Amino acid sequence: MxxxxxxxxxxxxxxxxxxxxxxxxxxxxxxxxxxxxxxxxxxxxxxxxxxxxxxxxxxxxxxxxxxxxxxxxxxxxxxxxxxxxxxxxxxxxxxxxxxxxxVDDEAIPDQRLALLFACAHPAIDAGIRAPLMLQAVLGLDAKTIASAFLASPEAMGKRLGRAKQKIREAGIPFAIPARDELAERLDGVLDAIYAAYAEGWSDPGGTDLIRRDLTAEALFLADLVARLLPQEPEALGLLACLLHAQARCGARRNAAGDYVPLAEQDVALWDSAMIDEAEALLLRASTLGRIGRHQLEAALQSAHVERRRSGRTDWTPEVQIYDALLALSGSPVVALNRALAVAEWQGPRAALDILETLAAGGRLVQYQPYWAARAALLARTHAYPEARDAFDMAIGLASDPAVRRFLQGRQAALPR
CATH class of the missing domain: 1.10.8 (Helicase, Ruva Protein; domain 3)
Structure with a gap:
């Protein structure tokens, strides 16, 4: 070299x-x-x-x-x-x-956590706090962040610039706030860590330099926050959620490197110790008496694990958790995932009706999982030409080559 x-x-x-x-x-x-x-x-x-x-x-x-x-x-x-x-x-x-x-790991975390909490200051608009943390602490560019938050790169870049200017002009201190100030900032910090993990999760092969190592970084920060705030149920819930997801990482690809969906994964490849740790965290969070989004996300992960291990076919628990999560967040991504659970509960036609409503909002038109979900549901209703078109959209938007190959295989298997 x-x-x-x-x-x-x-x-x-x-x-x-x-x-x-x-x-x-x-x-x-x-x-x-x-x-x-x-x-x-x-x-x-x-x-x-x-x-x-x-x-x-x-x-x-x-x-x-x-x-x-x-x-x-x-x-x-x-x-x-x-x-x-x-x-x-x-x-x-x-x-x-x-x-x-x-290079001293004992010296750095407090500084990094302080920067996270500075970006979550009340003077900064709530909608830009998590994106600002992703850029300032994890180095993601505006285009990548915009994709994660379903926004245009230009608009996201301008909003990030204004937020940094606000930090400078307002003289926001870079310090971990007092205990009585943590609550109003914690949600933004947790949202940023969750979004960072999701970005890293979208590149399990580590082929994207921008996203490489993001899952490890997010897990580190989530653990740091949970240890700093052991009585905050949402901090515990986030760590439980990420551990549940990370436990399945080894089963997401087969020996050939091909994508394996959750329903087809070999549960023997899941990390049982990590799952046990996640379950213990979720149980501890539940005793603190304050439910929140990240606990519900972790509860969904837990339900998926229990269903696969037990062979349960009833999707009612998952749909109920999604109902609560959607009521809390109003997120179109949560609504999309809820629709997939409804498909297993009430059939694909009911789920497609939900997707039609979501499409009317326009926010999911460039969201690859939306088209993948639509294609799969249309195929189940035997609407093969429409499914083929939806697969084309999903394949075109897929950034992961393994996911692209998986979708191409499902498209090729459609009856003509």
Whole structure:
């Protein structure tokens, strides 16, 4: 491997492993998420120019932090003056002393969690808090985030920019808030972690550099929040939900790498210890007396596990949980998943009626699972031409090659 390729590979590894840690350190000192991102971006650019010539440093995170600090100081001097700027310059100058701690897992989590809670500040619009966290802490781009939240990349980019400006102008502190302030921010933090896991879950093969390692990062953050707030049932519920999903990860692909839907997975490949941990967390959450979205999501995962293990054919429990979840969230994605449960309970025609109503809203027209669900339901009602068209849409929107092959196989099997 030549020096340039080695440098790029090292930079990519650091970006995936430590982006959130680096941004958290810089943003806490600069009081400016956008400026921290710019400084770190410039530091990575410098690394790709310097490392091929001089070799990759023994501690690339510390190298990047030092260079980003200098870039941040230069940028701050250009943009601002006065006492506030002087105080920030002093904080930035002191970052060098903490650089070696960037690889110390005991030192970093509090900074990263502090950034999450800063992004969830009440002064920031509730609808942009989770997307802001995905970009600031996990490094996702506006296009990827927009896809996750069923929005256009342009609109999402503008909203993210305004939110970062709000943090700077309002002087929002980068610190874990007091206990009496946690409740109003916790939902946004949990939503961001859930969305991060969902993005990583959509790329189980790790082929997408943007999404790679997101599931591990989300699980780490969910565990961190649950340990910080053991009496918050929603924090426990989120961790239970993610553990339930992660427990099935090994069964989602067969030996050939082909996609295996939940109904066809080999339950012997599921991680029983992880499932037991999830069940214990969900039980503990249920004793705290406050139900919420993430507990219901975990309860759905638990019901799926119980149904597959027991052979139960009645889908009433799943539909009832979806009813409660839809009432809480109003999410069209939840409504779509509820429709699939209704198909098993009342038949595919009833589910297709629900999908027709959802389609009228227009939010799911570019959502691949909608077309995959529609295609499968139409096939079950023997509407094969319409099913074939829906499969075309689902295949065209599928980003995972294994899912694409799976859908192509189901389409090819339709009677002509």
């Amino acid at each position: 030549d020096a340039a390729a080695q440098a790029r590979r090292t930079a990519d590894t650091v970006a995936r492993r430590s982006y959130g840690k680096l941004i958290a350190f810089l943003a806490a000192a600069m009081r400016d998420v956008a400026a921290a991102e710019d400084a770190l971006s410039e530091a990575f650019a410098s690394a790709l120019a310097d490392w091929p010539r001089n070799g990759c440093p023994a501690n690339p995170e510390a190298w990047l932090l030092t260079v980003a600090r200098r870039k941040g100081i230069d940028g701050l001097r250009r943009r601002r003056s006065g006492e506030a700027a002087a105080a920030q310059l002093q904080l930035l100058a002191e970052i060098d002393d903490t650089a070696p701690a960037i």
